[in-house]
Amino acid sequence: MPAHPHSHDLYTVEQVRALDRRAIGGCGVPGIELMRRAAWAGWSSLRRHWPEARRIAVYCGPGNNGGDGFLLALLAREAGVQVELLALADVARGDAALARDAWTQSGGTVRRWDVGQALPPADVHVDALYGTGLRRAPEPDVAALIEAITGTHAPVLALDVPSGLDADTGTCPGAAIRADVTVSFIAAKRGLHTGHAADHVGRLELDVLGLPDSVFDGTPADARMLRPGHLPPRARAAHKGNNGHVLAVGGDQGTAGAIRLCGEAALRAGGGLVSVATHADHLLALNCARPELMAHAVDGPQALQPLIDRAGVLAVGPGLGQRAWGHALWLTALDAGKPLVLDADGLNLLAKEPRTFKAATVLTPHPGEAARLLQGTVASVEADRFAAVRQLSARYGAVVVLKGAGSLIAAPDGRVAVCPWGNPGMASGGMGDLLTGIVAALLAQGCDAWEAACLGVGLHARAGDRAALGGERGLLASDLLPVLRRLGNGLDHD
Template identity: 75%
Template sequence: MSDCPHSHQLYTVAQVRALDRHAIEVLGVPGFELMRRAAWAALSGLRRHWPQARRIAVHCGPGNNGGDGFLLAVLAREAGLLVDVLAPGEVSAGDDAATARQAWLDAGGAVRPWRSGDALPAVDVHVDALYGTGLRRAPETAVAALIEAVNASGVPVLALDVPSGLDADTGQMPGAAIRADLTVSFIAAKRGLHTGRAANVVGQLELDVLGLPESLWRDVPCDAQLLAATALPPRPRDANKGDNGHVLAIGGEHGMAGAIRLSGEAALRAGAGLVSVATRAEHLLALNAARPELMAHGVDGPQALEPLLARASVLAVGPGLGRGAWGHALWLTALDSGKPLVLDADGLNLLAREPRRFTQPAVLTPHPGEAARLLGGTVAEVEADRFAAARLLADRFRAVVVLKGSGSLVADPNGRLDVCPWGNPGMAAGGMGDLLTGIVAALLAQGCDAWQAACLGVGLHARAGDRAARQGERGLLATDLLAPLRALGNGIDA
């Protein structure tokens, strides 16, 4: 996203409509003038990204998004481009959209009806102006066919405001959706363009506020924000290990030593002063040989765990824990200790079986499957509105919640929500969640509150993943993140 005012503030569709109305009714900027500014912004983006383009096709729908497209066609033709305007047969609705369509006709342009099976014109760029923010359903059959034809053309695509077919509130696609190479969004950033399936269709995202004054945003608080790239401050020169907390990582049932090792090692790399591991005795030799800085302890039940809990300042519970009697007993003892904690993996699955509201600082880090179990629903229901699911989880358990996935969400019990703009598909691999658990626990141990630890931890984890993926996403290992994690945690972003 371009670096412009409010580019990190995310809004719902209803909020964007309120901003639009305020600009027209209170600030006195006519709707047609906003449409003209949007067309200029879109044309500027097109010329900047595809300077060699000589012929474009603009696909216009019936509403204001189509109006933006008609005015872009006028401006592009005036700039010397060859322009084809196609419409899937619907008539423009609304005064401004109809005026924009007439402006194109008055300029000597023509509107070519498009029907399923028709060939697309040979162009350098397709411009999607079919639907804007209002679409919450699957596109109609004729429009869906046009969308699929544009996607299959192999030609770059510019989307105006929102790729048609994408729900701008939730990031989901109920049917066909344009796969854009560039999306130029207008006035305010729409939250649904930053999470869920949006990453598959938005392409590069730019925001243009259309020259509107700062006063526009004063009375409409945003729904969410994008995380900012941050790091912990430098340590005092006289720091000692006791100043940086003691994380106790609990897990590693038979055959799952790797999960708890990854979590413990991530806690070390994220700066925890001390990290202990409570695990099955059979794992001690391997853990001590691979990472001697981890203080590994064989624990056969709650009695053996108690003295380790007494020495710890923060708990990381769940990686490789299992759901059997051993894991359940350790889980229950850990939660009853009242220590600040991070709960992941089977720690969350056990919580779904035995729900509780937390009184101590707690961060839950579910993926959509775990979130569905915690909410008693389905993955499809969670993904249908990730924002609502994250907020409901945070409220239900009185904890900070990280709903993982493309565009991970961080929510607190009061409704505050941040969205992670980093990460890549290579991170869809085993062990990545174990790392996040250790990172967040280490940040809690170093003095962050639960919200700060979750936001900073999610950001560091995703940015480390992006740094590690510079050599390719496929084949990325969780341990590849440890070196860049250390650098980013120290503010080294090279």
């Protein structure tokens, strides 16, 4: 499917509804025609992915999503496929009523869904229950249908949005379809790309239904998906001083691994010099394992300050702890006013002693850390990740990376980018330490905070996907380092 100029733009549900109205009112495309195009897009996807399917079951709600389903069923039957159609209601609304009439007038039958009845045997199940029209938990009888569809062994195609998934936030208030393929219409909905959506959308496709670019004029995207990127080649006469000096601060007793991963990632992401300020017990291990790291023992602010003075960018938090030692180093680092990446206990200390940053700063919280920074709960953060990351960025005056499935990056001016890469294998110790080092190295090489966060998150996630080709379970943070080097130099392409 060819890429559309707006394929990387992400919109809210209300924005997509406005685009739909503009297509009907401004471009003269009747609503039933949009429905026919959506049905054709869904049917074409079904044939691409399951060309051998001979029996399909289509589940239709009373709204426009159901109308898409009725017309898809009509196309399938015309193609000689056996179709069973179950509906939630005896009537449909608006253009969906025209679609239902087209199905029944062609000889198609509609069976009303009742709790307890068995689903029809099918090679593919088609979800056309709700689309974007539901932002609450489905009613119990519909929830039972959703759970029955999800419990089958046959694949599921979702039209526009897996029913039960909030297309604005990526949350599931109740039961939700787990699709193998989702075909989204007109514009990409932002909630399909983050949070719990990762477990529900399957392979995600977009069909703009043949609408002209003019439909999108005057409607700026709410967010954008990251594209693959890397830094330009270095000048032939470059020396290490041209590529910045990162100081990684952390590694209390027993956490040498965290600060080593951070420092090594900064090296692999191109930092010219990387120093480490850590506990004295770690020097021998760090020097033996990675001699390119300039490791220094620091017992307090007086020992740390000369290292800060020589560095251009600070990476603070990996293994830092929240004891007196870590707190004293944290205060000294933040008071320096230098470009900064803050993670782990660096964020937990910030939650206790908030401040607004003036220098280029990137915060990289996971949902638990984000909840502490907002003085809320993980549930409230995950309920609307877009709102949470924007609130964090505005509150602290920093670029913020809200980690998780579909990581989000926000700037204080309201911009948000969404990372389309990454995998569950990356849910293991040390991955966040790598990201801290990568972003710090990009800052040191001249990126601003937004560029460093976006490029760093993308490189980190893409490296994770490449490293996971050998299997997600058992993936180690250090497995990403060789791949990171290739991606950062533009030697591998997606």
